[in-house]
Amino acid sequence: MGSEPEAQDEVWPIIWCYDGWLPLKERLQRILPPWAALRVLDPSRPLSEQCADAKVLIPTTGPVDAAAIYAAADLRLIAQPAAGYANIAVDAARQRGVPVTIAPGLNCHSTAEVALMLILMLARRADDVRAAFARRVIGDPVGTELHGKTLGIVGMGQVGSCLAAAARGLGMHVIGVGSKSSRADLEALLSGSDVISLHCHSTPQTRGMIGAAELALMRPRALLVNTARGDVIDDAALLEALQAGRLGGVGLDVHTVEPADPEAPLYKHPKVLALPHCGNTTEEVYARNAELLRDNIVAAREGTELRHRLC
Ligand SMILES: NC(=O)C1=CN([C@@H]2O[C@H](COP(=O)(O)OP(=O)(O)OC[C@H]3O[C@@H](n4cnc5c(N)ncnc54)[C@H](O)[C@@H]3O)[C@@H](O)[C@H]2O)C=CC1
Ligand SMILES: O=CC(=O)O
Numbered sequence: 203m204g205s206e207p208e209a210q211d212e213v214w215p216i217i218w219c220y221d222g223w224l225p226l227k228e229r230l231q232r233i234l235p236p237w238a239a240l241r242v243l244d245p246s247r248p249l250s251e252q253c254a255d256a257k258v259l260i261p262t263t264g265p266v267d268a269a270a271i272y273a274a275a276d277l278r279l280i281a282q283p284a285a286g287y288a289n290i291a292v293d294a295a296r297q298r299g300v301p302v303t304i305a306p307g308l309n310c311h312s313t314a315e316v317a318l319m320l321i322l323m324l325a326r327r328a329d330d331v332r333a334a335f336a337r338r339v340i341g342d343p344v345g346t347e348l349h350g351k352t353l354g355i356v357g358m359g360q361v362g363s364c365l366a367a368a369a370r371g372l373g374m375h376v377i378g379v380g381s382k383s384s385r386a387d388l389e390a391l392l393s394g395s396d397v398i399s400l401h402c403h404s405t406p407q408t409r410g411m412i413g414a415a416e417l418a419l420m421r422p423r424a425l426l427v428n429t430a431r432g433d434v435i436d437d438a439a440l441l442e443a444l445q446a447g448r449l450g451g452v453g454l455d456v457h458t459v460e461p462a463d464p465e466a467p468l469y470k471h472p473k474v475l476a477l478p479h480c481g482n483t484t485e486e487v488y489a490r491n492a493e494l495l496r497d498n499i500v501a502a503r504e505g506t507e508l509r510h511r512l513c
Pocket of ligand 1: 285286287306307309310313356357358359360361362379380381382401402403404407408429430431455456479480481482483
């Protein structure tokens with residue numbers, strides 16, 4: 203007859219709630235204690251049907267809804283390895299007394315670098331010049347210099363501030379709005395910027411914030427970049443603006459639905475440069491995030507203090 207396992211040997215099921223960000227999952231796997239059993243959800247079935255035994259949920263960009271939070275009867279932690287957390291039913295977690303941790307600031311440099319990369323690629327027409335190289339054409343197409351141009355940043359938080367510093371280094375004039383700015387401030391930014399970069403969270407106030415009226419305010423050749431969250435832009439209005447010949451270029455790292463459908467008309471538009479939500483995808487960010495996840499999982503088990511606790 204075997205004896206009951208010691209409490210310290212109890213296995214903790216930990217669910218990776220999305221079938222992306224897998225290199226981060228591998229890094230975490232390598233540094234987790236032996237009692238932590240990490241598994242990736244089956245994306246063909248709802249999370250709530252596969253998390254009944256979970257002690258920890260790791261959302262990344264997968265939806266962690268109230269049904270999943272209530273289905274996991276002994277849930278101890280929701281550990282979000284990201285700054286954004288609009289995909290998590292935080293109110294349900296709060297009601298159930300399940301702590302939620304996030305990862306603010308860990309990826310601000312990497313994400314600002316991707317925003318800058320998109321701005322540079324759009325301004326210098328990266329796709330077109332690469333095609334010109336293949337055709338052995340020199341001196342055409344013609345790009346736009348950023349020096350002296352105005353960059354408007356919507357959301358001057360950690361990512362927005364990093365981008366502002368880099369853009370100032372390139373000689374750009376930077377203006378910004380935040381959560382306390384007025385509608386008039388936003389309108390002045392939209393109409394007064396050559397490049398607009400979005401860096402606010404997805405909230406009820408910011409969802410659909412860039413719609414037809416806001417796009418109409420932008421300069422005809424303005425560049426628009428989004429590395430925040432897809433739903434901050436109204437996709438239908440954006441496609442309509444592009445089809446009407448407005449805007450100089452659009453760079454999207456984040457999408458209303460992820461992974462996005464590359465065949466959708468928005469992504470087929472020649473002025474759209476789309477990336478697969480890679481703002482945070484660097485060795486450095488994944489190393490920092492894996493350590494934060496590990497530390498918080500261990501703290502949840504030991505009942506010690508959690509880092510970057512949201513609720
Ligand atoms: N593409 C990627 O891989 C990444 C995306 N992100 C996204 O970037 C967002 C920002 O991240 P952080 O800078 O770390 O967050 P943060 O909290 O430091 O900054 C957010 C800023 O948005 C501002 N804000 C809030 N409501 C606003 C409104 N209505 N209008 C204008 N500004 C408003 C706030 O005042 C704050 O300064 C995250 O929510 C996440 O969605 C963050 C990291 C990686
Ligand atoms: O999308 C990434 C994040 O940190 O938010």
